[in-house]
Amino acid sequence: MRTFLTPSALAVKIFLLSTITSSTIAFAGQALADEAPDSINELEVITITNQRHHGLEGMKGYAQGHTSAPDLADWLTSVPGANINSNGPITGIAQYRGLYGDRVAASLDGHPVIGAGPNAMDTPLSYSTPLIVDSMTVYRGIAPVSAGINTLGGAVEVKMRKAETMNNAATALSGDVQTGYRSNNSAKTLSAVTNIAAGDVAILLYGNSQTGDSMESGDGVEISPTDFDKVQLGGDIRYSKNDNEIGLSYHYTDTNDSGTPALPMDIEYIESHRITLDGAFNLSDWQGEWQLGYIDADHGMTNFEMRQNNDPTKYRRNNATAETSDFKVKFTQDFDFGELAFGVDGYFASHDSVITNPNNMMFTVVNFNAVEDNRYGIFTQWQNQFDHTNVQLGVRFKRAESNASEVSSSMAMMMNPMGSLAGGLQDDFNNADREVSDNNVDIALNTQTKISTNVSFSAGLGLKNRAPSYQERYLWTPMEATGGLADGHTYIGDINLKSETAYQVDLGLTYQGDKVMLAPHVFYQSIDDYIQGTSMGMADMSAKMMANMMAGDTNPLKFTNVDAKLYGFDLNGYYHISEQIELSTIISYVQGERRDIDDNLYRIAPLNGQINFRYSSDDWMVKTSLVMAAKQDDVSTTNGEQKTSGYGVVNIDAQYFVNNDLAIRLGVDNILDKNYQNHLGGYNRVKGTETPVMSRLPSEGVSAWAEVTYSF
Numbered sequence: 074m075r076t077f078l079t080p081s082a083l084a085v086k087i088f089l090l091s092t093i094t095s096s097t098i099a100f101a102g103q104a105l106a107d108e109a110p111d112s113i114n115e116l117e118v119i120t121i122t123n124q125r126h127h128g129l130e131g132m133k134g135y136a137q138g139h140t141s142a143p144d145l146a147d148w149l150t151s152v153p154g155a156n157i158n159s160n161g162p163i164t165g166i167a168q169y170r171g172l173y174g175d176r177v178a179a180s181l182d183g184h185p186v187i188g189a190g191p192n193a194m195d196t197p198l199s200y201s202t203p204l205i206v207d208s209m210t211v212y213r214g215i216a217p218v219s220a221g222i223n224t225l226g227g228a229v230e231v232k233m234r235k236a237e238t239m240n241n242a243a244t245a246l247s248g249d250v251q252t253g254y255r256s257n258n259s260a261k262t263l264s265a266v267t268n269i270a271a272g273d274v275a276i277l278l279y280g281n282s283q284t285g286d287s288m289e290s291g292d293g294v295e296i297s298p299t300d301f302d303k304v305q306l307g308g309d310i311r312y313s314k315n316d317n318e319i320g321l322s323y324h325y326t327d328t329n330d331s332g333t334p335a336l337p338m339d340i341e342y343i344e345s346h347r348i349t350l351d352g353a354f355n356l357s358d359w360q361g362e363w364q365l366g367y368i369d370a371d372h373g374m375t376n377f378e379m380r381q382n383n384d385p386t387k388y389r390r391n392n393a394t395a396e397t398s399d400f401k402v403k404f405t406q407d408f409d410f411g412e413l414a415f416g417v418d419g420y421f422a423s424h425d426s427v428i429t430n431p432n433n434m435m436f437t438v439v440n441f442n443a444v445e446d447n448r449y450g451i452f453t454q455w456q457n458q459f460d461h462t463n464v465q466l467g468v469r470f471k472r473a474e475s476n477a478s479e480v481s482s483s484m485a486m487m488m489n490p491m492g493s494l495a496g497g498l499q500d501d502f503n504n505a506d507r508e509v510s511d512n513n514v515d516i517a518l519n520t521q522t523k524i525s526t527n528v529s530f531s532a533g534l535g536l537k538n539r540a541p542s543y544q545e546r547y548l549w550t551p552m553e554a555t556g557g558l559a560d561g562h563t564y565i566g567d568i569n570l571k572s573e574t575a576y577q578v579d580l581g582l583t584y585q586g587d588k589v590m591l592a593p594h595v596f597y598q599s600i601d602d603y604i605q606g607t608s609m610g611m612a613d614m615s616a617k618m619m620a621n622m623m624a625g626d627t628n629p630l631k632f633t634n635v636d637a638k639l640y641g642f643d644l645n646g647y648y649h650i651s652e653q654i655e656l657s658t659i660i661s662y663v664q665g666e667r668r669d670i671d672d673n674l675y676r677i678a679p680l681n682g683q684i685n686f687r688y689s690s691d692d693w694m695v696k697t698s699l700v701m702a703a704k705q706d707d708v709s710t711t712n713g714e715q716k717t718s719g720y721g722v723v724n725i726d727a728q729y730f731v732n733n734d735l736a737i738r739l740g741v742d743n744i745l746d747k748n749y750q751n752h753l754g755g756y757n758r759v760k761g762t763e764t765p766v767m768s769r770l771p772s773e774g775v776s777a778w779a780e781v782t783y784s785f
């Protein structure tokens with residue numbers, strides 16, 4: 074696979090390809106610009122490219138990401154089957170075909186990114202920023218085993234811009250400066266990136282600042298708090314010559330006072346340092362690539378700084394930290410029987426989380442103490458192009474090891490019923506054997522067959538596993554530290570949870586004509602031991618009473634292995650009515666159900682889609698989108714989930730290329746100022762706002778926006 078190309082070259086090839094085919098069907102990793110006309114015969118991915126690449130030529134095809142979006146997850150709206158679970162403006166959790174969170178592998182330049190927040194306030198995608206993203210790729214259907222360790226729910230791969238050598242003795246300087254504004258929340262983006270190349274060496278530097286006030290709904294209600302303030306900066310230095318490359322990158326993220334109204338607390342700060350070292354080389358006939366990564370993330374959140382809290386005894390501050398090292402080595406070679414790849418990868422993460430009250434120095438709850446979550450594996454993948462069929466088969470052996478140190482709570486020292494409950498839970502946890510491990514095997518088989526000149530058929534089969542997350546195992550006292558589920562329930566974990574095992578099928582057709590492209594897929598998967606919160610039984614009476622007294626939660630949940638299935642379809646397509654006019658669409662539908670009882674899975678996107686109509690001229694284009702979602706009444710009774718109504722929202726945008734260096738983009742989102750509630754947007758958890766507590770949060774009303782980009 075992509076080994077012998079530098080990562081930046083690869084992203085460019087994907088971009089070139091999507092331009093050539095005027096579609097977003099690009100290669101699943103095989104970098105073959107010279108074989109582009111056969112793209113229909115390759116495995117299917119959806120690639121979203123940074124708008125800055127294109128100029129007008131590249132605007133064909135619908136998948137482009139806004140470079141001033143505060144959250145990279147927003148780009149997922151142009152991927153069939155994908156959606157965003159949003160707990161705030163910068164905390165988008167990727168959902169793919171009804172699965173989300175740790176089930177979907179999100180990687181930045183091949184590195185798994187592990188956040189510090191036990192509620193996923195710093196999601197993996199929040200660690201990059203649109204300006205320095207070259208492309209974001211989502212594997213359609215069953216993700217190959219090479220895409221990551223936890224790919225049960227699919228894989229999102231982000232390729233970031235890296236320093237680009239020009240292999241020219243003269244020093245070359247290039248870059249972009251960008252500014253953006255959004256009227257609804259007065260959001261401002263200011264960013265710059267520059268590449269300096271001299272000979273075989275290049276340096277890339279970037280900086281990015283994004284701020285915004287609270288948004289307003291279509292009814293003019295302030296959605297509070299949804300302010301955000303995020304600064305990111307970093308760089309990459311790279312040496313490349315012939316097939317050899319080595320690069321060192323550093324990324325800094327500094328987020329302050331950003332609201333997450335769907336969660337019990339807001340972001341006070343997220344400060345993280347991420348360092349990566351990577352390289353590519355040739356060893357006899359093998360192409361090798363390797364990478365090492367390290368992230369240190371420090372995060373604080375409170376329930377009193379950005380939201381009303383009239384009870385000083387209930388002030389809470391949660392400090393959470395995570396430290397992760399990751400590695401990957403991969404070798405690839407072409408043989409007569411196809412291309413063969415071997416790889417080893419893994420990560421070693423540690424998590425700590427402590428809750429305090431600034432008004433009461435005595436109060437502490439050690440939520441997670443020195444939790445270890447280490448996952449690593451080996452994989453092999455074979456890919457071959459037969460006459461009309463491309464086959465890819467991969468197997469991954471993986472191991473997850475986890476452990477946690479002893480916890481404590483000041484509440485356990487209280488001489489009252491609450492104290493004895495807290496003490497009991499604490500002692501039970503500390504006396505338990507907390508060191509556990511899981512061995513699993515993942516298999517992914519994908520085929521794509523060309524049936525006729527215009528039609529190809531794809532079929533995929535997958536066996537995928539996921540070992541439980543650290544929250545699912547080690548949440549010892551009832552809390553909402555659930556990786557961002559945001560259902561309003563407190564949870565406890567279970568150290569002895571089993572891994573989830575999914576059996577997956579995906580079938581797709583692609584019709585690619587001169588003017589028309591249509592690619593529908595159907596899928597089904599059955600998941601054994603699906604991890605889901607269920608009502609606590611008699612065995613957990615202390616936790617239940619504790620949840621009742623502490624959080625007023627009458628139905629606290631415990632992470633439990635149940636059985637589930639998900640099925641549905643998604644499609645994307647376009648019709649070029651003329652040279653200038655294009656009609657495109659995306660439709661996504663998924664149904665998630667329990668198999669052990671009669672219930673639906675929680676927080677599943679309703680039937681949704683969009684229709685886009687675009688007119689492009691020589692140096693400008695205008696696009697109108699109708700974004701729709703049906704009502705969702707297939708909700709989870711177990712999670713006490715509320716239904717939502719359907720809606721339609723109209724967006725308009727325009728791009729004007731003043732010259733080769735200057736581009737202006739502007740538009741109006743939700744131009745009819747529709748008041749609506751996105752099913753994945755969560756419930757309001759903030760007191761004293763116009764939206765009642767535990768009512769669904771409204772979405773953003775009308776907003777005009779503008780972006781100006783100058784390239785040099």
Ligand SMILES: [Cu+2]
Pocket residue numbers: 190191192193194339340372373374
């Ligand atoms: Cu947090």
